[in-house]
Amino acid sequence: MSLSPPYNQLSYYTFGTPNGIKPALLLEELGLKYDSHSVNIMKNEQKEQWFLDINPNGRIPALKDGDLRVFESGAIMLYVADLYDKEKKFTYEHGSELYYEMISWLMFQMGGLGPMQGQANHFRLMAPVYDEYGMKRYIDETKRLISVLEIRLSKADWLAGDKYTIADMASWPWVKGAGSVEIDLSEYPGVEKWIKRIAERPATEKAKAACGAMPDDQMKEMMAGMKAKMDARKETKKDEL
Ligand SMILES: N[C@@H](CCC(=O)N[C@@H](CS)C(=O)NCC(=O)O)C(=O)O
Known part of the structure; x- marks a missing residue:
């Protein structure tokens, strides 16, 4: 094994959620050899000591790459892009203008879209109380963030420059699921076309499969059940705190 990364011994710990799918998109686009390990967050395996x-x-x-560990989906994507995408197929040259444009969109997802849409999902689908204020606050903020993507994607195919990069990969698994919180994506036509463009890539299906993601129709059915449960809570005012 070499003394410094890359070690060509990639093990990816994931589950079929948006954050889990993000780096898998890059691993699959690059055709890298990696072991995929499912960490079942429904069974709280992510809190077990071996994973901590x-x-x-x-x-x-x-x-993991050999003994080296990387956590946070954005950091994982940067690690893989920096060390394994030598031809810069899905990233840009360090220090170039487009590199910082790409990083800006990546951070927009990591610090904004992901956390806000995560809270929107929580309040609309999972909270133990029906909290209209929480729902509205986070769904409205998610819509606002998607409208920022629309400003760019109404006039360009990709977020940074003229190619598919880790910036697009970071936002796609989140935005494509916005319908779950009743966000109508047809109001964002540029975003809608971009979602389709990425969904059609062969590596996208492979990445979802590597994470054990549910088929879209099954996911829709599950979300509809969660929404119905939340709406019933509004009627009965029976919180589960
Ligand atoms: N900022 C983190 C967020 C990771 C995250 O929230 N992962 C979720 C699944 S999408 C998770 O593990 N949830 C289980 C938990 O919070 O215990 C990243 O981008 O990697």
């Missing part, structure tokens, strides 16, 4: 040793934050995804 890889990601002290106890959340998927995480990556």
Whole structure:
């Protein structure tokens, strides 16, 4: 094994959620050899000590390359892009203008879209109380963030420059699921076309499969059940706190 990364011994710890799918899109686009390990967050496996040793934050995804660990989906994508995408197929040259444009969109997803849409999902689908204020606050903010993507995607195919990069890969698994919180994506035609463009890539299906993601129709059915349960809670005013 070489003394410095890359070690060509990739193990990816994931589950079929948006954050889990993000780095898998890159691993699959690059055709890299990696072991995929399912960490079942429904069984709280992400809080087990063996996993906390890889990601002290106890959340998927995480990556190991030999003994080196990387956690946080954005950091994983940067690691893989920096060390394994030598031809810069899905990233840009360090220090170039487009590199910082790409990083800006990546951070927009990591610090904005992901956390806000995560809260929208929580309040609309999972909270133990029916909280109209929480729902509205986070769904409205998610819509606002998607409208920022629309400003760019109404006039360009990709977020940064003229190619598919880790910036697009970071936002896609989140935005494509916005219908779950009743966001009508047809109001964002540029975003809608971009979602389709990425969905049609062969690596996208492979990435979803590597994470054990549910088929879209099954996911829709599950979300509809969660919404119905939440709406019933509004009627009965029976919180589960
Ligand atoms: N900022 C983190 C967020 C990771 C995250 O929230 N992962 C979720 C799944 S999408 C998770 O592990 N949830 C289980 C938990 O919070 O315990 C990243 O981008 O990697």
